[in-house]
Structure formats: structure tokens, C-alpha cells
Amino acid sequence: MYRKWEYKNPKNSSGINEPTTFSSPTILHSSSYTSITRMRPFPSQFHLRDLAAITGVVCELKSNPHIREANEASEAWFKSIGAYHGKNLQRFLSHRFDLFAELSFPDADQQHLETCIDFFFWAFSFDDLSDEGELQAKPEEHEIGVKLCMSILCDPVPKRTGFPYARMLTHIWRELRQTATPGVCDRFTKSAIEWFNGQLQQGTNRKMGRMPTIEEFIPMRRATIGCGMVEAMIEYSLDIDLPEHVFEHPIIRAMSDATNDMMTWPNKEQADGDYQNLVFVVMEEKDLDLQDAIDHVISMLSDRVAEYQLLRKSLPSFGSNVDRELSRYLKALEHFVQGTVVWYYSPRYFRNIDISDRTELVIPVFEKSA
Secondary structure (H helix, E strand, O other), X not given: OEEEEEEOOOOOOOOOOOOEEEEEEOOOXXXXXXXXXXXXXXXXXXXXXXXXXHHOOOOOOOOOOOHHHHHHHHHHXXXXXXXXXXXXXXXXXXXXXXXXXXXXXXXXXXXXXXXXXXXXXXXXXXXXXXXXXXXXXXXXXXXXXXHHHHHHHHOOOOOOOXXXXXXXXXXXXXXXXXXXXXXXXXXXXXXXXXHHHHHHHHHHHHHHOEEOOHHHHHHHHHHHOOHHHHHHHHHHHOOOOOOHHHHHOHHHHHHHHHHHHHHHOOOOOOOOOOOOOHHHHHHHHHOOOHHHHHHHHHHHHHHHHHHHHHHHXXXXXXXXXXXXXXXXXXXXXXXXXXXXXXXXXXXXXOOOOOOOOOOXXXXXXXXXXX
């Protein structure tokens, strides 16, 4: 369901000061959300199996040879935007988005790879802005920022703005449309709308201390991590051209959900006080301690990999030409899944921990960040 918005906002210090009108999905507020009250105390540490070994059963790991040149160009562009400065800039770039892109888009040429890194810079910086940045405690300004970004994708004549995240998206959208098919652009727009609204919903949950059920969290997490945008970027990265009816086939839709879950379920953040992830949802709903909840999620992940294997075996034929293109797309999607899971073992998520041997890590439970 879609509804029409019009928002006229006051000028503020973030440079967010233009009205915009756009269509967006209604945010659903479920009465079955629970407050965070029953969660058991955290231990001092927990054990973690090698998640990449689990997803690696079906997803290949591969590197892009153009990463150095592409990353240098993308970092220069990101610095010119001025979203971060000084130590904040150094900290953000230390999260190894170059490694993420190198492993997630291994077959992209340099030009497409640059745009994919630019996409990472925009998506993660804007996501961090609401997760732990200056808009975390300012939901009204966050919503204005979302609407400015929406305007770029949805308005015939987007509003001019000094908001750096909107300017980043303007650049990425222009690059994307140069070579992507109309279908890719349409899927990127629709999934971006879901992502923006998922961010707003997640922000509301944080503010109110609400915890969704497992059943509610899984589709919500696909939206909040931007899986649909990722799939569109995968298509763009290799100039893949597939007809719309392929993506509407139930097997392809199920494979999309499975790969999205395989790359989102392993993502866990706690040190910033963020309980909107699957481990803590499981802890709350099933009344488990942290280690048992982690083991439960890992079991869910293993089952999801097995389900994906079965789906892949039941893949229908759409004709020889489409099948060849679909094979390229699914292989690229699997590359992205494995690249994502391996990248989770990076300084963004593991602070000062030796992760050279992922067989059985012992992870300290971090104190909440300042």
C-alpha cells in the first residue's frame, strides 16, 4: 500500500530545508511488538563458529583485481562531500569498505566498482547517522533527511539541498542510470523506499524500547539492511539484463529471501546499545541467554543455507538466453553473500580482536560505546 506525502520542513543546522512530495510504503506498527524487559544479563564473553564456513558451502569467495584504483577514486569523492571530518572520517574509512567491495563485486570493471563503493559509502554513512550519529536522537530531522533522499529518486525535479547524504545519492543515481536497465532503476527505487521506511520504523523501535517477534523481524531486517538495493547494484555491476517476470517467479523470490537472510542474520551489533538484531530478538522471544541465542541463530543460518541449496536445484528454465543471464546474476549474488559475511570479520564489528582463525572465536562482550 502506498500513500502520498507532503512535508514542509523548517531550516535546520543539517542543511535540510526543502519541502518534498513523494510516494512511500506505509510503515506498519504492530501491536505484537514487546518492550525490552525480559532479556537476560550478558555474560563476559561468548563463542562464535566460523559463519563464513557455513555460507561458503553454497557461496564462492572471489576478489576484484581493480579494487585499489577504484577505492582511491571513491575515497577522494567521499572526502570531497564533507560528511565526515578528522577522526570521524578516519574511523569510518577504517571499516574496510574497500575489502567489502573487493569481495562482494569481484567481477565488476573499475568504473562500475567505483559506483558500488560510492554506494557503500552513502548507505553506511547514512545508516550510521540514524544508528549512532547526530540524527539518532532526532527522529524528526532523520525523517526530513529521508524525504530529501526520496525526492532524488521520486520527484521529477529533485529539490536542491546542502544535505551531504542527498548529494551523495544524487551522484550514485546519476551513475546508476547511465548503464542500468529501467528495470534495475525501478527495483533500486522501490527497495530504497523500503529501506528508508525500515530505518524510520527501526528508529521508532529503538526510541520506544520495542522488540519485534522473530516472524516480524526477518522481513523487516531485509528492508532495513537494504537487500533490494544490493540486488539492484549487483545487476548494475555486471550490466545484467533480466526480464521482470524472472524476479516475480516464486523460486527466484524465495532464493532472493534466502540469500538476504544468509547475509543479514550473521550481522550482530551490541556495543552501541543496538538490540534490533536477530540474536537479541531470539533472546527476548525464546527467553534464552546470549550463547544459546547465538547458537540458535547459527542453526537457523545452517538451515537457511540448506534451503537455498534445494531452491537452486529446483530452479526453472526461462529459455537459454535468459538462463545464461540468470546464472550470471545468481553467481554474483552468491559472491555478494560470501563477501558480506567475510567482511563482517572486520574492524567495523570486531575491535582489537585477533580474527585470523575463525574456527572457534571467543568474543568479549563490549561495553556500550560512548
